[in-house]
Amino acid sequence: MKSIGVFDSGVGGLTVVKELLRQLPAENIVYFGDTARVPYGIKSRETVIRFSIENILFLLKHEVKLICVACNTVSSFALPVIKNYFRVPIVGVLSPGVREAVYATQNKRIGVIGTKGTIKSRAYEIEIKQLDPVAKVTAVACPLFVPFAEEGWIRGDVVTTVAKQYLKPLKDAGVDTLILGCTHYPLLKQVIREVMGKNVTLIDSAQQVAMEVKKILAAEGELNKGRRGRQQFFVSDNPEWFSGLAKSFLGRPLKDVRKVNNV
Amino acid sequence: MKSIGVFDSGVGGLTVVKELLRQLPAENIVYFGDTARVPYGIKSRETVIRFSIENILFLLKHEVKLICVACNTVSSFALPVIKNYFRVPIVGVLSPGVREAVYATQNKRIGVIGTKGTIKSRAYEIEIKQLDPVAKVTAVACPLFVPFAEEGWIRGDVVTTVAKQYLKPLKDAGVDTLILGCTHYPLLKQVIREVMGKNVTLIDSAQQVAMEVKKILAAEGELNKGRRGRQQFFVSDNPEWFSGLAKSFLGRPLKDVRKVNNV
Numbered sequence: 432m433k434s435i436g437v438f439d440s441g442v443g444g445l446t447v448v449k450e451l452l453r454q455l456p457a458e459n460i461v462y463f464g465d466t467a468r469v470p471y472g473i474k475s476r477e478t479v480i481r482f483s484i485e486n487i488l489f490l491l492k493h494e495v496k497l498i499c500v501a502c503n504t505v506s507s508f509a510l511p512v513i514k515n516y517f518r519v520p521i522v523g524v525l526s527p528g529v530r531e532a533v534y535a536t537q538n539k540r541i542g543v544i545g546t547k548g549t550i551k552s553r554a555y556e557i558e559i560k561q562l563d564p565v566a567k568v569t570a571v572a573c574p575l576f577v578p579f580a581e582e583g584w585i586r587g588d589v590v591t592t593v594a595k596q597y598l599k600p601l602k603d604a605g606v607d608t609l610i611l612g613c614t615h616y617p618l619l620k621q622v623i624r625e626v627m628g629k630n631v632t633l634i635d636s637a638q639q640v641a642m643e644v645k646k647i648l649a650a651e652g653e654l655n656k657g658r659r660g661r662q663q664f665f666v667s668d669n670p671e672w673f674s675g676l677a678k679s680f681l682g683r684p685l686k687d688v689r690k691v692n693n694v
Numbered sequence: 695m696k697s698i699g700v701f702d703s704g705v706g707g708l709t710v711v712k713e714l715l716r717q718l719p720a721e722n723i724v725y726f727g728d729t730a731r732v733p734y735g736i737k738s739r740e741t742v743i744r745f746s747i748e749n750i751l752f753l754l755k756h757e758v759k760l761i762c763v764a765c766n767t768v769s770s771f772a773l774p775v776i777k778n779y780f781r782v783p784i785v786g787v788l789s790p791g792v793r794e795a796v797y798a799t800q801n802k803r804i805g806v807i808g809t810k811g812t813i814k815s816r817a818y819e820i821e822i823k824q825l826d827p828v829a830k831v832t833a834v835a836c837p838l839f840v841p842f843a844e845e846g847w848i849r850g851d852v853v854t855t856v857a858k859q860y861l862k863p864l865k866d867a868g869v870d871t872l873i874l875g876c877t878h879y880p881l882l883k884q885v886i887r888e889v890m891g892k893n894v895t896l897i898d899s900a901q902q903v904a905m906e907v908k909k910i911l912a913a914e915g916e917l918n919k920g921r922r923g924r925q926q927f928f929v930s931d932n933p934e935w936f937s938g939l940a941k942s943f944l945g946r947p948l949k950d951v952r953k954v955n956n957v
Contacts, residue, residue, distance in 0.1 A: 467741050468731045478730050478931045578841040584856075592852050668741045 434459035436495030438486040441469035443614030444501030445680035450637040459660040461493045467667035472546025483509040489693040507554035528636030536608040542601040543570040545612030569604040573597045580615040697722035699758030701749040704732035706877030707764025708943035713900040722923040724756045730930035734767045735809025746772040752956040770817035791899030799871040805864040806833040808875030832867040836860045843878040
């Protein structure tokens with residue numbers, strides 16, 4: 432039985448795995464986190480593409496039938512290029528979030544937050560405009576949100592003060608829908624909600640991503656039937672650090688995380 | 695005329711270059727910042743050693759007469775190992791800071807702040823105890839200080855609140871001397887000074903490192919005579935990002951930063 436391959440620069444992609452496990456419990460999952468080179472969000476397009484290709488080649492060794500790019504920076508920078516390189520279907524986290532946001536907005540003002548790389552790529556803006564040319568998009572990089580999430584500073588004065596500053600342009604623009612364009616950001620949802628107000632819809636794409644994966648596998652007759660699938664977790668560095676953070680991102684601790692060299 | 699090679703995981707090592715330029719203006723400098731894999735402070739010993747060896751091999755191609763490891767994580771994790779591998783003299787940032795701290799303290803209570811990797815290695819503690827077995831060392835990791843320095847959050851409520859929390863064990867321990875055990879931390883010196891109080895001596899090792907480099911080159915008859923040396927800056931990713939931050943760390947902007955693959 433072939434597996435679903437999932438990769439991310441580090442631990443953030445586990446928010447997507449959590450949703451895959453919920454919607455597709457019979458599937459086998461092979462996860463790779465590139466913790467030796469994390470984070471990707473501050474790195475160039477060229478480098479992110481190179482790292483992504485290496486990660487995909489690693490997953491292909493594990494008999495995967497589909498690859499899920501559980502990282503918004505990779506989805507923004509690399510997906511259009513790497514989709515053409517490989518035969519295996521590759522699903523990113525960008526398009527599912529965009530579709531949900533375009534569907535959810537009432538006033539056609541959509542906000543996007545993400546890493547510097549994601550925002551600089553303008554990938555969200557371009558894809559939203561393709562679906563709805565009259566939508567107004569405000570996109571803001573929130574570079575401290577990833578270290579905050581990883582260090583456990585997910586509520587309190589510090590993160591609230593920073594969030595207020597980062598999110599001000601989005602409030603000023605009057606967005607009614609905000610895409611959390613980074614797999615780390617769901618951990619800061621409570622603070623983001625407080626700052627944005629309860630009338631703004633927050634889009635966390637993990638749920639939509641899992642639905643898309645299910646649809647593709649169903650269309651290709653590749654859905655696993657039967658009982659619980661098994662999960663394997665690989666990282667390029669620091670399995671203990673990854674295991675320690677897994678609880679926050681996956682909702683349960685991970686024991687068997689293996690360190691490998693992917694290059 | 696051979697050069698002094700300097701490497702760091704990213705941009706922090708420029709605080710050391712600044713001091714080398716001041717004390718040794720006639721020397722040529724070749725700098726390498728591993729910005730494709732930055733930061734090192736959250737990574738394992740094994741991985742930091744592997745990256746450091748690759749960086750040294752890159753510098754050796756550039757005819758260096760001495761290598762300065764301008765990164766505390768590398769100095770803590772890798773230096774004892776890699777010193778034995780290579781013929782070129784290798785100077786770290788750890789020992790010079792330790793010597794100065796042991797000399798400066800009156801009450802024999804020394805504090806150390808650094809990345810998770812540096813603190814976990816206990817390298818400072820071990821080296822301080824070797825010089826002064828009765829010294830009491832309190833060491834604390836400050837993982838958010840690097841992203842704060844790189845994002846320009848170097849004063850104000852946010853960084854002060856975080857600094858108060860991180861530095862509390864050091865105040866409680868009554869240290870009279872605090873080693874800034876990360877090349878990024880001099881940028882936060884003002885906040886650290888406010889929190890620690892003006893009676894605590896802050897040790898920023900860059901000055902001592904440059905003195906040590908000078909001493910070794912003099913002893914080997916390798917000091918350059920003559921006019922201004924030239925500097926070359928290489929990075930493994932994002933030369934624009936590096937150039938942009940150079941002003942804060944080096945005190946002047948950098949124009950000619952070249953991107954290379956070091957592996």
